[in-house]
Structure formats: C-alpha cells, structure tokens
Amino acid sequence: MKFKLFTLLFAIVALATVVRAEDTSALTVTYYHYPPDIMVNGGKPSGRYIDALEAIVSGAGYRVHWMASSIDDEANILDDGRRVICTTGRMPTAERAAKWYFLPFQFDVVAGDIVLTLPELKDRIKMHGHISKLVRNSSLTGTLLESGIYGAEVDTFISTNPGWILRTGTTDFQLMNMLLAGRAHYTIVPENQWLEAQKMLPRTNHLVAIPDFGTHPPYPIAIACSKALSTDMRTRLTDAMAQLEYPRLDIPK
Numbered sequence: 001m002k003f004k005l006f007t008l009l010f011a012i013v014a015l016a017t018v019v020r021a022e023d024t025s026a027l028t029v030t031y032y033h034y035p036p037d038i039m040v041n042g043g044k045p046s047g048r049y050i051d052a053l054e055a056i057v058s059g060a061g062y063r064v065h066w067m068a069s070s071i072d073d074e075a076n077i078l079d080d081g082r083r084v085i086c087t088t089g090r091m092p093t094a095e096r097a098a099k100w101y102f103l104p105f106q107f108d109v110v111a112g113d114i115v116l117t118l119p120e121l122k123d124r125i126k127m128h129g130h131i132s133k134l135v136r137n138s139s140l141t142g143t144l145l146e147s148g149i150y151g152a153e154v155d156t157f158i159s160t161n162p163g164w165i166l167r168t169g170t171t172d173f174q175l176m177n178m179l180l181a182g183r184a185h186y187t188i189v190p191e192n193q194w195l196e197a198q199k200m201l202p203r204t205n206h207l208v209a210i211p212d213f214g215t216h217p218p219y220p221i222a223i224a225c226s227k228a229l230s231t232d233m234r235t236r237l238t239d240a241m242a243q244l245e246y247p248r249l250d251i252p253k
Helices: 002-023 048-059 071-080 119-126 152-158 172-180 191-200 202-206 231-243
Strands: 026-031 039-041 044-046 063-068 100-102 108-110 113-117 186-190 208-210 219-221 224-226
Touching: 026 048, 026 071, 044 048, 044 063, 048 063, 048 231, 071 224, 113 119, 113 172, 113 191, 119 208, 172 186, 172 191, 172 202, 186 191, 191 202
Parallel strands: 026 063
Antiparallel strands: 039 044, 100 224, 108 219, 113 186, 113 208
16 A cells, blocks of 8 residues: 555656656757847857747746757758757748648748849849749859748749759858859848848948849748647747737648
C-alpha cells in the first residue's frame, strides 16, 4: 500500500514538474538582419520585430531562444517541419500553409517589392513591361532569393531553375551588392530594404527603381512556425496575440 501511495505521489510530482518546465521552456525563434525592423549587432538581434516577438512569446508563458539564420535556411527548417521553431514573420500563401503553421494574425504589413537595376540598363529592363517577361530573357541575369515569393507566374517559371536567374544571395542587401558588383542585371527587393540600404551602403544610391512592373504591392505577414509546434503552444501563442490586439488574418488554404 505504501509503495502504491509513493508511486502515485511520485507520478503527481513528476507531472507537475513537466507542466512547470513547459510553462518556462524556451521557444526557438529565428532571425536575420532585416533593417530597420531587425538589427544584428555583435550577434545580438534588436529592433521592432524582436521586441514584438519577445512580448508575444512571453505572453504565451515562454521565453525566446533566438537562433541566427538566413531567410533561406529558415524556410528549409520550416519545410522540414521536424524542429519546433517560429519566425519573425512571413508572407502566408496556400503553398506555404500546407507545410508551415501560421498564427492567424497580421503581424505587420511589409512594403511592396521593386525591381532594381543600374542606370544604364533601365531602358533595356523597362522594355519588357512586366517581371514575368523579364525573367524569361536569358540575356539578362537576375538575382533573387531562393525562398522569395515573386508572384505565381514568376515563381512557376523560376522553379524550373533557369541558368540566368541566380538564387545564391541570402539577404536583400546581398542581392543589391551582387547587382553593384556586376554579377547580375537586376534584382527584386522590398522597397523599404532599398531605402535602408541607401543609409547604410551609400553605393546603393546608384541603383534605380522601376515602378509598376508587376511586383508585389504592400502585403501582410504572419508569424510562421513549423508544423512541429504543439497544439498547446499554438493555442497559447494565439491567445497571446489576441491579448495584444493583433488583427485577425485569414490564412490561405
């Protein structure tokens, strides 16, 4: 009888310990340099998105374990789905939602994309009229992010891996530097990243933007997490974002 009572008490204590451990456990959140919303100095992230994630994760009863990444490595972890991570925001699409879990709130609205090129190439680029035609021109080299989303028609075409579309850059700043180094004729980046680059990398002032070229207009982003995120964690993070009054967002299916 004493043995059974001891076993029962041990089980209760163990269960309570697990619950307490879960309440105070860390949630891994990936980050990369994305000024001004994410700044990385001395290996430590700061900025508006970092503060927002700290508040959300803390409100859910967890602490943040920050993990340095790149936008493409982050996408690969989400695609794999086995490691529990969340991110600092991604554009939700039906294709991504099939592999990733999105918290159903608008985390932020990101500036629309623009096409950048060199002044001497502007007219040659503009004559195509739309990015879907531009990316098909094998005489012009483009540099784009591997995990970037550029619109259904463009994404379908570049998924065939044309040799004149480079996908080796891992940040928008790298894409602009590749353009300035003569390794590509054009790139596509969020407008706010070009504006930030002009403050930090004066050479990017030499680049010119081509507006109204079929690129994404401003779009909402949501916090993307891996499918490995438990039901309890999903519920608690959802409740935390609701408490912080983030607007609801319909995630494509």
